Amino acid sequence: MREAGLVSKQPGRHRYRIVDRSALCAANHLNRDFTVEKPDRVWCGDITFIRSGTGWLYLAVVLDLYARKVVGWAFSSKADSRLAQDALTMAWHNRGRPAGILFHSDQGSQYSSVSYREMALRYGMTSSMSRRGNCWDNAVAERLFRSLKTEWLPPKGYANDEEAEQDVRLYLTGYYNRI
Numbered sequence: 001m002r003e004a005g006l007v008s009k010q011p012g013r014h015r016y017r018i019v020d021r022s023a024l025c026a027a028n029h030l031n032r033d034f035t036v037e038k039p040d041r042v043w044c045g046d047i048t049f050i051r052s053g054t055g056w057l058y059l060a061v062v063l064d065l066y067a068r069k070v071v072g073w074a075f076s077s078k079a080d081s082r083l084a085q086d087a088l089t090m091a092w093h094n095r096g097r098p099a100g101i102l103f104h105s106d107q108g109s110q111y112s113s114v115s116y117r118e119m120a121l122r123y124g125m126t127s128s129m130s131r132r133g134n135c136w137d138n139a140v141a142e143r144l145f146r147s148l149k150t151e152w153l154p155p156k157g158y159a160n161d162e163e164a165e166q167d168v169r170l171y172l173t174g175y176y177n178r179i
Helices: 081-094 113-124 135-151 161-178
Strands: 040-053 054-064 067-077 104-107 126-129
Touching: 040 081, 040 135, 040 161, 054 081, 054 135, 054 161, 067 081, 067 161, 081 113, 104 135, 113 126, 135 161
Parallel strands: 040 104, 104 126
Antiparallel strands: 040 054, 054 067
């Protein structure tokens, strides 16, 4: 190439914005202590994606660490804070609007958003967040998603979002919560 005077075309280097997120992230109050003595004391949440014929479908869940049960969930075509808020609202209403819950999640933008943090405060919850990039800090939620994806989801995904939602709902209520 050099002899012919040719130069390869390379894309420019991507520069990631460095954002000071320390103000947005809560301390890790859970600190991998997954043993809980009573229901509705500690909840954890996370978001995963599911392949659908129309693209990706996102699932947010809320688990009660006492019994390792899914107490709330939501589906959306967008992995935004509204998705996480919908799952939290479902859990809060399903469990009789308990106060004083420690809610643990990762540092995703869905959980560190102003609207989500304000909702958690309105519900009387204390936020706790995993250390950045450390899946072990939220191992219970990660384990749920691993089980869902290896034991239940079809390898090629679902034909559409409705089929995916129906089948995943069956897994959460009829299989996972009954184990």
